[in-house]
Amino acid sequence: MAEASSKLIKGATGDWEVVVGMEIHAQVASEAKLFSGSSTKFGGEANDHVSFVDAAMPGMLPVINEECVRQAIRTGLGLKAKINNRSLFDRKNYFYPDLPQGYQISQYKDPIVGEGEVVLHMLDGEEVRIGVERLHLEQDAGKSMHDQHPTMSFVDLNRSGVALMEIVSKPDIRSSEEAKAYMTKMRTIVRYLGTSDGNMEEGSMRADVNVSVRRPGDELGTRCELKNMNSIRFIGQAIEYEARRQIGILEDGGSIDQETRLYDVKKGETRSMRSKEEAHDYRYFPDPDLLPLEFDDAYVEALREHLPELPDDKRDRFISDLGLKPYDASVLVASKRLAAFFEQVCEGRDAQLSANWVINEWLGRINKEQLDIDDSPISADQLGKIVDLIKAGDISGKIAKDLFEIIWTEGGDPAEVVEAKGMKQVTDTGAIEAIVDEIIANNPGQVEKVKDKPGLIGWFVGQVMKASQGKANPQAVNQILKDKLGL
Amino acid sequence: MTDLTSLTIAEAREGLAKKEFTATELTTSYITAIDGANELNAYVTKTPEKALEMAKASDERIAKGEARPLEGIPLGIKDLYCTKGVGAYACSHILDGFTPEYESTVTQNLWDDGAVMLGKLAMDEFAMGSTTETSYFGPVKNPWRAEGESIDRVPGGSSGGSAAAVAARICAGATASDTGGSIRQPAAFTGTVGIKPTYGRCSRWGMIAFASSLDQAGPIARTVRDAAIMMKSMASVDAKDTTSVDLPVPDYEAALTGDIKGMKVGIPKEYRVDGMPEEVEANWQQGIDWLKAAGAEIVDISLPMTKYALPAYYIVAPAEASSNLARYDGVKYGLRVNGNDIIDMYEKTRAAGFGSEVKRRILIGTYVLSAGYYDAYYLRAQKIRSLIKQDFEKAFQSVDTILTPATPSAAFELNKEITDPVEMYLNDIFTVTVNMAGLPGISVPSGKNGQGLPMGLQLIGKAFDEETLFRTAGVLEDAAGILEAPTKWW
Incomplete structure (x- = not known):
């Protein structure tokens, strides 16, 4: 109870609970778009990657890209979710210049992936389970550009038709911290699976965040949707702001209007984008150009067999087989490459000692210098040899830090450096x-x-x-x- | 030498093979005939230079002994097909100036088999209509007139340009398309043969969509044999259309054995509709008698869902159309009427670009898909569609083909003020069920009515059993006698 109440927000008239559900859009890692052969490469000149299908030329037809289907199934398996052997593509109809067909091909009633679950390991050690409602495949839209010409808007269709996975959570999230942890975990999972690059800066992962507040134990309150959040930090800030805004209104005796809102990063506040009354009637119906998407269990099992080890499984293994502290295990599995680096360091060595050095010294330094893991001046082999020297009693922890500094800046074989610089510990x-x-x-x-x-x-x-x-x-x-x- | 345009595809094929004339001569004859038939308004785009170029290539092929199945045969193409470098408008103002950079699969198949392109043929705007009067380029006139009259009549629709051009001998054959009867009804109105094959038999890639789950390509030709020849070339599976079906394409001509002894022909009682003209009823009976005389067994059958087919069709087809036509927004290609902002531009463009029938169907389609109406209209229409399919499945357990009238009347007068759109929609009453079930249907001339206007009968077949349709249609054609060309008045 102590833990649960710590998530509550204190209002003027008592405690409030924030309830959050998220719709994450993750770009599917694939060479080609969802229904056309065009490249999905980021960047390039405007309209470089546009086929007749992407431009919705008359008589063009969509053909499903099977790799995108496999990626969606893999992601579903990673979310421990139900895979639907038969799903349908629907048209979501609305007019917008960057939507050439006048409809988005999406999955409405029958998505490819059903219910699943994501486990969050919070910093305080709490384990939080967030339900996944569904995952479906859909097309991305193009981009309207309003700053290219004094009186006209331009349209870039490079992204038009790129495959997205929309992953919808249940309203199980109870704090901004959990929301951030959920987004982070989802990014970790898709990166482990290789089903999305998860790069939020490039827009290949973004979220619509539904926020409502209520008195603990009450029915769900009216929600507002915070659209197009593309940074984990801002998701946290936006939820905090939005929850307090709603609490303020309710405590003043007002009521919440269901609406879509945007988070203004500069002002640090959310503002109304459109109300429920202005919401589109999308007139969903099954896309008659596409047959139902069907595959058998063997198809799914073949994909399951080739899944990489997932972060939770890796974490469990680090704890049970390597004897790591749960917190350290969580830190190390947060990135597939970090975990791989650690596993190289601890190969044949003291796991906890290796973990301490990877996390405290090496990762601390990487983060401090804002380096990419791949750009580390110290290799896993070198760090492992430093651990060896500590373990053998050849150097003390303090000397090891000096040695780390030398190897980081000057390179070299740690044992030779210790020898050459006379750093060896006196045990005589x-x-x-x-x-x-x-x-x-x-x-x-x-x-x-x-x-x-x-x-x-x-x-x-x-x-x-x-x-x-x-x-x-x-x-x-x-x-x-x-x-x-x-x- | 006889007028080369009087030859059927089969006859022209033989003449070319025997080197009695060249493809260039044949094509030139058609180009001359087309130029002399402007009053019919069947062509919206003529491509004589392209035609002569293709004919020349065909002559070279023939000279080298490398003739393909349609080598040197001049065809007209419905404006619904995208043809590379030639305007494709679906006879709508909204596609003003649109010239595709790609070739539809069906037309590519025809060119790959050696056919020659004469031009693009008129149609109802976006294939929505039964008279070809909704074409932005003006109505097409039926080459047939009632005896002793000089009143213009409609060629039917939406493939009215195709049907009129074939009947008037200004192309050897034509591509058409059928969503609710758009091949079979104009064929019946013009004394030509038109087949809508099974859904999935032809690729829809590059055909401007009306209602995707119903649209299907098919030929209109002068004879059953010609239709069989064209069908063989048009049909194919296509990786670019996942609703096309990967089944071998049979040699349809080989199915024309004339032998239907023991074939079971179903006669659905529900097709005897109230107010059906006596001549249509009599023509149907005539068809039954001909088939019986050829050794077929006539079986009375019931298709109880028939009466729901037309209303259900007029929900499903507009629903799909409302979405398919959303891409014509003035942003990317075709007509744009500038406005104060994007919404204003959309509204002005679509108001100016679409004709009233197209607007009506977009409105109907938008309505039936809207929140709160979807279940009551679209979903129920889809259920009826399933029941219609079941009707046919049941019927085909006991019969090989079904014989019905093709249309409730012969060709009617042009500019007949039809204020109630439902009256116009009734033209499709015998044909839409076939589209709803995805089955093949052929319309074959079955003589003339009292006014000397052509009449047609429809045969409906099992899925992918076009061969039975061709065989049976061939027997009807033999019995009725191939119609002479309409008397030239244009």
Whole structure:
């Protein structure tokens, strides 16, 4: 209960609960568009990737791209969802210049993927399950450009007909944090599967976010849809703003109008785009140009067999087989390439120690310098060798950090660098004893005091480490000091 | 030498093979005939230069002994087909100036088999109509007139240009298309043979869509044999149209054996509609007698859903059309009438670009798909469609083909003011069920009425059994005798 209540929003008249459902649009990773052979490459000159079908020339017909179907099924399997062996394509009718056909081919009543589930591992350790209502395939529209000419608008159809997966969640999300975690998790899943590149900056992944508020335990409130969110951070901000806006209205005795709203990034607020009354009647009906999409169980099973290990499975394995802390496991599986880097580092090594170094030192540095994982100046092999040196007791953790810095900036073989720079930890007790004896001899006052205050041993350890330039093995120093001081 | 335009496709094929005349001579004869028939208004675009170029290539082929099945045969193409480099307007103002950069699969099939293109033929705007009067380019006149009259009559529609051109001998054969009767009704009005094959037999790629689940390509020709020859070339599976069907295309000509002994021919009682003219009834009976005389067994059958077919058709077809015609918005190609903003431009363009019949059907279609009406109209119409299919499936358990009248009357007068659109829609009453069920249907001339106007009978077949239709139609044609050409008055 303590956890649940922490998600509630305090209003002037009591607590409120925010309820969020999301419709995520993810561009399907495929060479060609959903119903035409045109390229899906991002960029290029306007209208470079447009076929007669994409431009809705008279008499043109859509032909389903089977790779897009496979990608949708793979994604469905990744969401542990029901795959529908028979689905239908429908026309969603509306007029817009960047919609050449005058309708979008989508899936309305019978989507290719049915109910599934996504598990979120929150930072506080809580596990949250978000239901997936459905996943369907649909065409993207083109782009209207209003800044190219003083009196006219231009249209770029490069994106027209590109395949999208629309993934609709159930209204199970209860906070902006969960919404962000859900979006992040969905992006991780599609990237693991290779079914979408998940690049939100390029628009290949975006979300419509439905937000409503209610008193805990009440019926669902009236929702507003925040359209076209293309950043995880802004999703969080927009939900926070929108929830408080709705709470403000309700606490003032008002009511929420069901409407579509836009999040203004600069102002940090949402504003009305169109009301329910202005909503289109899309006149959905089955597209007569396309036969029902049908495949058998064997087709699905063949795809399932070749699925890569998914993030949750990988996380479970890291915890149960490698003995990692759950939090560390969650961090490492957040990206397929990060997990792969970690697995290379920990191959044949102490997994938790490897995880600590991958997360704290290496990932911290990557993020700090805003580098791509592939551009890391330290290879998994090099980092692994640093871990080896620590594990063997050749270097202390502190020296290891210095070594990491050297390898990061200068490169080289960690063992050779340690050797060449004389960084090796002193484990020779004779050498340490000599230093300890000298310090005891030079500090009789401290020796007296430590008899009453054993905590002062730390001062002695520091002195020894300083004298050894940090190379003395701290455990050995401790033991020898205790013996010699009679503690 | 006889006038080359009087030859059927089969005869011209033989003459070309025997080198009695060249493809260029044959084509030139047609070009001359076309230029002399402007009053019929059958052609909206003439392509004589292209025709002569193609004919020359055909002559070279023939000389090398490499003639293909339709080598050198001059054809007219319904304006609904996209033909590369030649305007394609579906006889609508909204496609003003549109010249496709691609060739429809059906026409490509014809050119691949050696056919020669004479030009584009008039039709009702977007194939919506039964008279060809809704064409933006003006009505087409039926070459047939009642005996002793000089009153212009409609050629039927929507493939009225195709039917009139074939009847008037200004093409050897023509492509047409049929959504609710647009091949069979004009064929019946002009004394020609028209077949709508099974849905999926021909590719729809490159045909300007009216109602996608009903549209199907087919030929109009002077004889059953000619229709069979053309059908063989037009039909094909097509990777670009996933509703086309991958079945071998039979040699339809080989089906013309004249032997229908023991064939079971169904006569549906529901087609005896109220107010059917006696001459139509008598013509139907005549057809039954001819088939019986040829050894067929006549079986009375029932198709109880027939009465719902027309209303259901006029929900399904406009629904699909309202969506199919949304692309004509002035943004990309064709007509644009500028406005104050995008909505104003849409409205002005579509108001100016579409004729009243097309607007009516877009409105009907938009209405029946709207929230709150979808279940009551579109969904129920689809259910009726399933029941109509079941009717036929049941009937075809006991018969091989079904014989009906093709139309409720012979060709009527041009400019007949029909204020009630439903009266016009009744023209399709015998033909729409076939489209709703996706089955093949052929219209074959069966003599003339009292005024000397051609009449037609329809044969309906099992899915992909066009061969039975050709065979049976051939027997009717033999019995009725091939019609002479209409007396030239133009």
